[in-house]
Amino acid sequence: MKVLAAMSGGVDSAVAAARAVDAGYEVTGVHLALSRNPQTYRSGARGCCTIEDARDARRAADVIGIPFYVWDLAERFHTEVVDDFVAEYAAGRTPNPCLRCNEKIKFAAVLDKAVALGFDAVVTGHHARLGADRRLRRSVDPAKDQSYVLAVLSRRQLDRAIFPLGGSTKAHVRAEAADRGLAVADKPDSHDICFVADGDTPGFLAGRLGAEPGPIVDADSGEVLGAHAGAYRFTVGQRRGLRLDRPAPDGRRRYVLSITPVSNTVTVGPAEALAVSTVSGERPVWTDSARPPAGPVECEVQLRAHGDPVPAVVSLSGGGLTARLRRPVRGVAPGQAVVAYRPDPGGDIVLGSATISAAKPAGW
């Protein structure tokens, strides 16, 4: 079987490619050039799109002994991920660009091209399990588990994906890389968002969306408590950076409860007002069964990357997904994914996911 290994220049994708070779696949390595101008993206070992990363990926491919190419996906990445990221913030939501990149780039643009060129699957270094039963499960390393950002993949996409690392901890992967003579064995992990060079997301957004001053309004009293320079600087549940001109009438701390782009209003309230017990999602993907379940499903949901799972009842209807949480959760941001898992001793199984469109407080 011929497979294409996406190689970022990091340790995970290098070991994943090497394991694919060991497993008997005919492997070709590809580095995805995602920046329109590689020099401008973050330098050093933190990013995933620099010339240095391309070189690291090439060296890893040499050591593994596979052909290696660079594919230029900068335009697609810019349209599908970066522009989407900016537009989502502008619409008052909090997007997850890694998830979008998996959905639109790695397992769409790259996968489609790979299949057309005669490859059978795409191999990545994601920490998630995809075993013989083809179910997507959490990694054995809970701290590194990336099933959340893969839960958006459809059955068709998963059927052409190979994740060789899901059964290993990150420490194990690093040790194996060293054993294999891969120079990236001790390369630091990438963090944050690869296309935000300095990690300053509000600054990045301000550069694209400009300053858009608006009011910060108290949810209870309706009073204007302060002003903001752009609603995109906030996310639901945020407390820092509000810089209220005056305390709320009840003197308690205020948190962002919601963002209303039309009136450019940031609404704040006390911590308990953040609690939600019903989460609605749009564009649902269900991979647990061939057809979406007819009735409600007892499961757990995760509502942000690295968030704790919460017991819930999930149902799909009318092109949407609804999760009724067994206990209230604070700080659920529209734009993030709601991912449904079934707890399993062999790794919690991803059932499906949707993009959070609304969250309703407890008591509704």
Place this chain on the structure above:
Amino acid sequence: MAYLDHAATTPMLPEALDAYVQVARELGNASSLHAPGRCARRRVEEARERIAAALGARPSEVVFTGGGTESDNLAVKGIFWARRAADPARTLVVASEVEHHAVHDAVGWLVEHEGARVTWLPVDGSGRVQVDAVRAVCQADGDQIALVTAMWANNEVGTVQPVSELAEIAASHRVPLHTDAIQAVGQVPVDFSASGVAALSVTGHKLGGPVGVGALLMGREVDCTPLLHGGGQERDVRSGTLDVPGVVAFSVAVEMAAKGQPEHAARLAALRDELVARVRAAVPNAVYNGDPEHRLPGNAHFSFPGCEGDALLLLLDAQGIACSTGSACSAGVAQPSHVLLAMGASEPAARSSLRFTLGHTSTRAEIEALAAALPAAVERARRAGPRA
């Protein structure tokens, strides 16, 4: 393996390799005054004379360099600096739009950092520089021109330029013309003196010599400011201890390439014509780029409508066929070729191109391997679409 990328680099000629190994065993810095130094110096001067004789130059006109890129940079920047120093009004560089990056980017650097101005010479649809454009710019701005640079033969599409004509026009306006002849030597007749150019770049590894050694042939009357300062080993224009085995092997390869040029060119042209016929038969809508007449005998360059050159390269590589998209890379990301764009190709057409180049080890079997693999590769690449 079918190696169809001789324009990137070609195997060393056995004679050049033997010469390299023999001289590499010898001791001596060609600048030293003692016996081993004199021995090395003698090797270098014999090599210089060999190259001069092979390329129609005087030995004193041969400046050894570290290869083609250095020769091009030395000519473009060095002549610009020297001419401007002599007359501050001479800040205009005239260059063809299809130059190799070693010239193209050196000119761009002068514009960005040295206050140079540039007039890019347009080319026609086959990649030929328009002689009238050179005449016009020389007549209009002759007293402001630092140098004209136009390559002898293009590295991507193989188009051979009317270099003598261009040099004559430049000379009549007392303007020096530099030519990058890196792809030309060994494939077409190259005579430095007869061509009338002021400076000519040549490199070893494109003609059967080693990588990392080349020369700039430059008339004694041409002023050139050094890029590299130091011991002044080469006419005070180029410093650095000479790579004696490299220089000797280079000279052996140049001599063989020049002497064997007519037979070599005839053999390559016959093979190339067969390659072109087989590609056209295999992929009827393939577009043959470049000039059918004024062309390097070892070059065939095609666009494959609806395909990405990158995808074709990957698929052919997997079949053991080595060729090139012919375009420059940064971080391995292919940019659409500035040569094809200058020739009027659209960006998708430029991205759909492959270059096949032949050399002294090429065989019919390699062409047959290409013809056998190409239809399926084109079919797949088309399905993958022009852009990912």
